[in-house]
């Protein structure tokens with residue numbers, strides 16, 4: 494059985510390997526990586542799925558802001574599960590765990606680019622992102638959003654931009670738990 498834990502600094506190399514394996518080494522050319530450029534993922538929302546001490550899954554979030562109103566939000570991803578471990582609900586477990594924690598920490602909106610039928614399982618939908626834009630090309634059908642608090646997406650519109658976590662309205666916390 495796998496467990497979910499906060500990412501540790503020593504997990505970084507294993508996570509890079511898993512991301513290369515899952516998305517290819519050219520993944521950073523994608524539009525969403527513009528929102529990650531020179532910005533660290535949020536420590537408090539960076540998780541790994543572990544089995545027998547090995548990293549089998551990874552999920553991170555980046556802070557972003559939306560529109561002229563600079564509404565704070567989270568960019569979900571990358572999410573990856575090792576090819577040998579797929580179909581065990583590890584991806585969904587990582588997301589449920591992280592989204593619960595994000596809600597607990599006071600975050601209100603999450604956006605992502607990904608397969609709509611998969612992310613619908615944890616509440617993401619296309620209509621939530623229909624008034625939002627990303628800073629580059631994206632297959633719009635894959636651009637999704639979810640409110641963590643009812644009504645949080647109402648009236649939210651505009652370009653998604655990267656944000657310095659130090660100035661985020663909901664400040665990221667330092668890594669809360671260690672293993």
Ligand SMILES: CC(C)(COP(=O)(O)OP(=O)(O)OC[C@H]1O[C@@H](n2cnc3c(N)ncnc32)[C@H](O)[C@@H]1OP(=O)(O)O)[C@@H](O)C(=O)NCCC(=O)NCCS
Nearest residue numbers: 515572573574579580581582583584585606607608610611
């Ligand atoms: C996408 C990914 C994270 C899914 O991880 P996983 O642990 O295998 O997924 P889960 O076991 O949690 O999936 C649970 C359910 O979602 C379904 N599902 C998985 N991937 C799906 C997809 N891309 N589209 C639609 N449904 C999907 C499964 O069939 C399963 O359905 P079921 O409960 O009816 O049997 C994994 O396949 C992966 O790492 N892929 C490569 C990287 C990637 O594409 N990441 C996502 C970026 S968009």
